[in-house]
Amino acid sequence: MNITYDLHIHSCLSPCGHEDMTPNNIVNMAYIKGLDAIAVTDHNACAHVRVVSELATPLGLIVVPGMEVQTREEVHVLCYFPTVEAIEAFDLALSKWKTTIKNNVKAFGHQTLMNHEDKVIGEVEIALILSVDITINDLIDLVNQYKGVVVPAHVNKSANSILMNLGFIPQDLNISTVEIYEKSDLNDRLLKGFRRIMNSDAHYLEMIHEPEYTMTTESKSIQSIIDYLSGKGQL
Ligand SMILES: [Zn+2]
Numbered sequence: 001m002n003i004t005y006d007l008h009i010h011s012c013l014s015p016c017g018h019e020d021m022t023p024n025n026i027v028n029m030a031y032i033k034g035l036d037a038i039a040v041t042d043h044n045a046c047a048h049v050r051v052v053s054e055l056a057t058p059l060g061l062i063v064v065p066g067m068e069v070q071t072r073e074e075v076h077v078l079c080y081f082p083t084v085e086a087i088e089a090f091d092l093a094l095s096k097w098k099t100t101i102k103n104n105v106k107a108f109g110h111q112t113l114m115n116h117e118d119k120v121i122g123e124v125e126i127a128l129i130l131s132v133d134i135t136i137n138d139l140i141d142l143v144n145q146y147k148g149v150v151v152p153a154h155v156n157k158s159a160n161s162i163l164m165n166l167g168f169i170p171q172d173l174n175i176s177t178v179e180i181y182e183k184s185d186l187n188d189r190l191l192k193g194f195r196r197i198m199n200s201d202a203h204y205l206e207m208i209h210e211p212e213y214t215m216t217t218e219s220k221s222i223q224s225i226i227d228y229l230s231g232k233g234q235l
């Protein structure tokens with residue numbers, strides 16, 4: 001079946017995410033737009049995944065647990081998991097590679113934590129804008145341990161992309177799908193054989209995609225989306 005998606009959305013937990021990107025606003029906007037599946041992928045953090053999932057599930061909106069990790073190479077990598085428990089366990093394991101430097105709110109912005117009612121319940125203290133000191137290879141191994149899948153983010157962007165920072169996608173990385181940034185040119189030759197997805201990378205509510213991009217999955221479920229991103233089924 002064809003499902004519509006936007007699997008790269010930042011909440012107010014990301015220092016660069018707008019304060020209007022609250023759990024309820026994101027879920028309601030995606031629901032109003034008629035998207036089948038979304039992912040909230042904050043920088044190096046997943047503390048809003050559980051609340052967003054719990055708000056979205058009664059509406060029939062799928063939330064794929066996700067995170068946008070910035071690796072030691074300063075490459076942005078989207079990591080998706082089959083369950084909230086899996087991403088939370090992954091996050092715990094990842095924390096030993098995370099920085100201990102505190103966020104500079106004035107320079108980078110707030111890293112706001114909210115509850116089911118969009119009430120502020122705290123702030124993440126470490127600077128999420130800094131790289132996690134893990135290589136792409138080690139990150140992929142770790143994600144796979146928790147039955148997740150990685151998708152290099154905005155590969156055709158001039159900053160924080162695998163093509164810009166490494167020059168190519170190493171074959172041994174075991175990557176099936178890449179994320180294309182719609183506003184940049186594309187080097188088709190370097191991306192031959194990869195499945196492609198297009199997300200909004202929304203930092204503002206109005207940036208969340210209309211249901212214009214689809215993927216063909218076995219069913220309307222998180223696992224089917226993970227399977228698609230893992231390269232299973234027909235291209
Ligand atoms: Zn990014």
Ligand SMILES: [Zn+2]
Nearest residue numbers: 008010068201
């Ligand atoms: Zn992003």
